[in-house]
Amino acid sequence: MKGEFLRAYTKIYLELEGLKFPEVLIESAYSNLANFLRDIPVGVRRIITRDAGKKSAESFKNFLRDRYKITEIKEEEVPAVVETFFKISGMGDVKCEVNGDKIRVEVKDSFMLRANPDPNIALGQFIGIIEGFISELLGKEVVGKIEGNSYILTIKSGSALQ
Amino acid sequence: MYNFSEILKNQRLVILPKDLIVYLFESAAKIGLPPGPRDLMAREAGKRYAQAFMDSVGGKIDLGEIPELLEKIYDFSGMGKVKVSLNGNEILLEFLHSPLFKSSLDPQKILRPFLGLVEGFLSGILGKEVKGEVRDKSYILKVKG
Numbered sequence: 001m002k003g004e005f006l007r008a009y010t011k012i013y014l015e016l017e018g019l020k021f022p023e024v025l026i027e028s029a030y031s032n033l034a035n036f037l038r039d040i041p042v043g044v045r046r047i048i049t050r051d052a053g054k055k056s057a058e059s060f061k062n063f064l065r066d067r068y069k070i071t072e073i074k075e076e077e078v079p080a081v082v083e084t085f086f087k088i089s090g091m092g093d094v095k096c097e098v099n100g101d102k103i104r105v106e107v108k109d110s111f112m113l114r115a116n117p118d119p120n121i122a123l124g125q126f127i128g129i130i131e132g133f134i135s136e137l138l139g140k141e142v143v144g145k146i147e148g149n150s151y152i153l154t155i156k157s158g159s160a161l162q
Numbered sequence: 163m164y165n166f167s168e169i170l171k172n173q174r175l176v177i178l179p180k181d182l183i184v185y186l187f188e189s190a191a192k193i194g195l196p197p198g199p200r201d202l203m204a205r206e207a208g209k210r211y212a213q214a215f216m217d218s219v220g221g222k223i224d225l226g227e228i229p230e231l232l233e234k235i236y237d238f239s240g241m242g243k244v245k246v247s248l249n250g251n252e253i254l255l256e257f258l259h260s261p262l263f264k265s266s267l268d269p270q271k272i273l274r275p276f277l278g279l280v281e282g283f284l285s286g287i288l289g290k291e292v293k294g295e296v297r298d299k300s301y302i303l304k305v306k307g
Binding site: 013014015017018019020021022023024025026028029032033036044047048049051052053055056058059060088089090091111129 | 173174176178179181182183184185188189190193203204207208210211214215238239240241261279
């Protein structure tokens with residue numbers, strides 16, 4: 001039941017705290033960025049994006065706590081948040097599943113996929129954001145990789161964030 | 163006269179959390195990504211958007227209409243309240259407030275990465291090269307030719 005509420009709260013959060021950009025602008029900027037950054041080491045890209053993902057989740061968690069008294073998000077509730085975030089933000093259509101310590105986010109449709117024929121490049125710019133966001137959401141370190149059109153995120157055991 | 167608000171409302175949008183945008187650009191600035199390629203990418207994206215915008219307008223936009231257009235775009239996107247004025251071929255875009263100023267960087271540094279977008283967008287809209295600079299909390303944009 002909380003999952004359904006989380007979908008609604010995520011939608012409200014984006015409506016209240018989101019900046020609206022024309023899709024054509026974001027698609028063009030993302031595509032240029034994907035092709036420019038492919039020569040920059042993955043580690044450097046992750047430093048930039050992981051932190052931003054964490055800060056964004058921190059702000060989302062504050063919103064849930066202050067407005068709806070929700071103080072914890074469990075692993076099984078991550079799909080409701082992630083799927084709604086992608087859908088409402090206009091980032092695309094994803095299917096998110098949790099299986100043990102693995103979270104799979106399959107990108108079914110997104111302008112990101114149009115950035116480059118190689119999914120590693122097309123989806124690679126966003127991996128740090130999604131890692132950082134889910135890490136902060138769960139309060140546990142999460143690391144990811146790309147397999148086909150999916151992000152495969154592993155929750156590291158005993159890795160509670162400070 | 164165009165109804166810019168209506169045109170903006172009818173666009174396909176991507177909605178991203180303010181904090182994500184602020185920290186993404188802040189981290190990128192701190193790590194020192196080279197400004198040349200960044201500006202080039204931003205200008206191209208701005209021009210691409212201008213092209214799509216002009217397609218939906220279906221006509222020409224004059225320099226005199228730019229202040230209203232820019233003020234409406236910033237307001238609509240949530241990027242801030244801006245006051246735009248013209249002085250001959252110069253466009254002064256002054257930020258009254260913006261979520262970007264939540265950044266720990268000074269206003270000039272956090273506004274800088276977005277300058278290329280505005281330059282590209284205005285170049286595409288006016289069909290003339292537009293080049294700008296950041297001064298405090300403002301963009302000073304010069305329309306060439």
